[in-house]
Amino acid sequence: MRTDPGDLAHRVRAAPARLGGSRLVCVDGPAGSGKTTLAGLLAGALGAPVLHLDDVYAGWAGLDGVAERVAGQVLAPLAEGRPATYATWDWARSRWGGSASLRPGPVLVLEGCGAGDRLLAAHASLLVWVEAPSALRLERGLERDGEALRAEWVRWREVEAAHFSREGTRGRADLLVDGAAPPVTLLAHGASGVE
Template sequence: MDPRRPLTVGGLADELLAAPPLLGGTRLVCVDGPAGSGKTTLAGRLAAALGGTAEVVHMDDVYAGWTLTGAIARLGAGVLRPLTAGRPGAYHRYDWTTGRFAPEPVPVRPAPVLLVEGCGSSPRRWDPWTTRRVWVEAPDALRVARGLARDGASMAVHWHRWLATEAAEFAREDTRGRADLRIDGTAAVSWDGLGLLD
């Protein structure tokens, strides 16, 4: 990547496809950062730029509710380990309404790129398999406003508890410090040019 040129979603997609795969034949890209920062938006735009070469897994689908406990282990065993051998992986999607995991598995093919987006998606234990760690952040007030607009004001108690949970995870894993790219998610509407943070 040329540091003199502005980074775009298309440019990032090209850079990822040019990088060597470390997860079998797949390039694992972890899009991490605090809730409401724009991770899902960025991952969606990046997946669109990558076309049929990308699979996307959302951490929201593998959390067991409002906890990070077990999510990394579930994805590692069900998705990442099979992909290292070039085999399809799978996971069970958590149903936030019923409070349990769905019985039918969601398949994940061994695509050229696997985007895993969500809080806690960049643990150190995945570093040997990870092609890029992307950190997205935005101001606290904006993030909370986005989250409550999406989830509803009745989720405020859960949201504020989650902020403490994710902060502890980020401190333990030094997630921001270990990121290969740090992106300003404030203007997540367009993503024409990605605002890089130092």
């Protein structure tokens, strides 16, 4: 079934607020699946900010630990109605490079591998899983980051596969989305049956 960001935005608005007075939309799935594209379209339809986990991973080894950092630095203050300030990663220098802030608002889109971590689930109004064929995902990643980072991509894919298996993210998703080609294709309603 074809859908569009406006349809997804309607689903978000209909979902319960679980992050204080805000709705947290978690867009998860393997690297290169189309999460960033979908999150941007959804954020545009909702007038919402996007927190890209690429900004808060501690480099290529940063998937483990990202949920704890997001829970403590971002979600805890937002749930209390306070602004959140979080550390950002400088990929060019391979170190923490600064900080960014978010104010409480009606919706926050959290995008990236690990956005659907169980540690964050209590605050999530909607968990969206985006998938695409493995070869396409690798092609997209190398197109974005360059062939020189192929070894990093291969390692990341192994780490994320273990993470998703451990977390059962796809099986807990409210919506499954085919990120292979626009327009967005809704594959199925997931765990919550959000209509």
